[in-house]
Amino acid sequence: MTKPLLPAGPDPRHVSLIALPDAVISTLTGIFDVMNAFALTDMLNASAGAREPFQVEIVGEAAGALQLASGIPINVQRAFADIETTDIVIVPSVLLRPGGWEKGRYPKLLEWISSMYQRGAVLCSACSGLFLLAETGLFDGKDATVHFGYARSFSAVYPAVPIHPDRVLVIAGRREELVCSGASTSWHDLVLYLIARYAGATAAQEVARMFALQWHQDGLTPYMVFEGNSDHGDAEIQSAQRWLDTHFPVANPVEEMIRRSPLAERTFKRRFASATGLAPIAYVQRLRVEDAKRRLERTEASIDEISWQVGYEDPAFFRRLFKRTTGMAPGAYRKRFRMPDFARR
Template sequence: MRTVSIIGFDGALASAITGIIDLFRLAGVTWARINGQMPEPEFTTRLLTRDGSPCCCINGLTIQSDGAWNEPHRSGNGSDLVIIPTIGGRIDRVLAENAELINWLGRFQSSDSGRVRVASNCTGAFMLAEAGLLDGRQATTHWGFSNQFRQRYPAVDLQSDKLVTVDGHVACAGGGMAWWDLGVYLVERYAGAKVARELAKAFVIDAGRTSQAPYSALQARRYHSDAAILRLQDWLDGHYSQPVNLHFLASLSGLTERSLIRRFKAATGDTPTGYLQVLRIEAARQHLENSRAAVEEVTRLVGYDDVSSFSRLFRKHTGLAPGVYRSRFGR
């Protein structure tokens, strides 16, 4: 059987630990029991902490560990797969308190196995990035912390809309309960597609999810000190439904069009037009979630005339058509 080691630390999210343990321990087991067959476990798991002491999770739950990751004989070779769960506490504090663990993770810089050797869920990606494992690689993390992640780790190719990324021997899952998706994916990589499909069915998991974009909210993008751009953002926040063009926005900001594009991009990471689109899509999401207005009316309310063009743009940003989005998230 393959050995999966989950790394525990104080301030971790309990469900991201116990849930992923359940998935791996019951791969090849639950489906067999449902069908009256002999269970054939595929994995053994262990929860490892710095010195083998219990893991004190962010919700107050204490989980007994199975040993210590820093024991001399635990160089990482004893595990087929190492998983970092979600950081539930303050990210900067947890990182500072786990410098020894981050240093230990550095030994997973490379792998000759051709398989995923180390993975993270949600904000656990901050630990992998802090250890330098994600430099030059694609990665994902919780959408709500994507700006913070990009600022702290500019060498990482962050794909914040993706639910799971795999680059070489490193895998990352996005926000919250994405350990479901990560777990099923890794079970497939190690035990095969049949075992993974049966596990997803047994746990009633939608294994077809690929994006966390439908769950994300507009990031404010105000972590800058360009006063002219901040004033323009304030104006756009209240007038996004009005017809505007680049010439008008440049006049409003007191900048030339060329300077506006350059400074807006430097401050927010987006163009004025792109930022306006995101504002309109976020407003449309609110209408679809909280009102019964027809899609045609929502299109008009957020500043568009053509429903088909709006629908294509909405799908581009959220991964879902407006009607599908409403059926999933509407009241």
């Protein structure tokens, strides 16, 4: 006879999974399915009497059908106004329109979320769901994470929230009541964390096995694509950046940029750092590492050869730089991100 994953105990924690027109269906339904995994007792090898740690409801402004950002309708199970208390509020990924996040569209929802927080609820966001939660002001001055692709736009809208888009999961607040996950499928880490927190590490491991989920233990830096800031208005530096885009592998690119510029060396370096946020040599290194990532993913070239192709004669230095920048050694990066053989046929 198999043992239940969870012993008899207190009632399941109520989870309010927010559905709003901007929500991304894959994140919302994925979270719903994984957090309801304990209802699938046979798949989890638990006995029929095993306690389920969560009662998950999809909640929204009104019960019934709601069309999400992808155009697919989902059934909202209960209006949030009818919920007087909940233990966990989760805002899934939202799709940002070309104009960015527009504040002030969900005043009643924000009021309800703040009320639930005051009554002890843990607030969670997945990926870009932080755009909604941050509107409550509860994340001001608290560390957070958001999809790295939205980092600049988020900071422009919420400058009081320090964000770390390279981090998979950030837990903040005096009682660890503010939880957010980073890019896209790092909602897996969010859900596994909640299961481990409220049901135990063994339960989280069982769910991870059943759904073949993996913790993003290397962080999100390996997934991030470097795009130098060119939206700064300094025409001279923009010209240098355009030249670098295709000439970063040349020998001594910083010296060559300065030689091509009418600016004095000290002035050029100061304006470059001010405009891009990086010193010229650091900017060059980021471009070179980004090119090396693509070559590791798409070619069979050796690491030594790639080192030379992107501008480094010393492969050992290149390996150290690559790991410092991405958090992974070049060989490990290639193993993780190269396209499998069956997909290249």
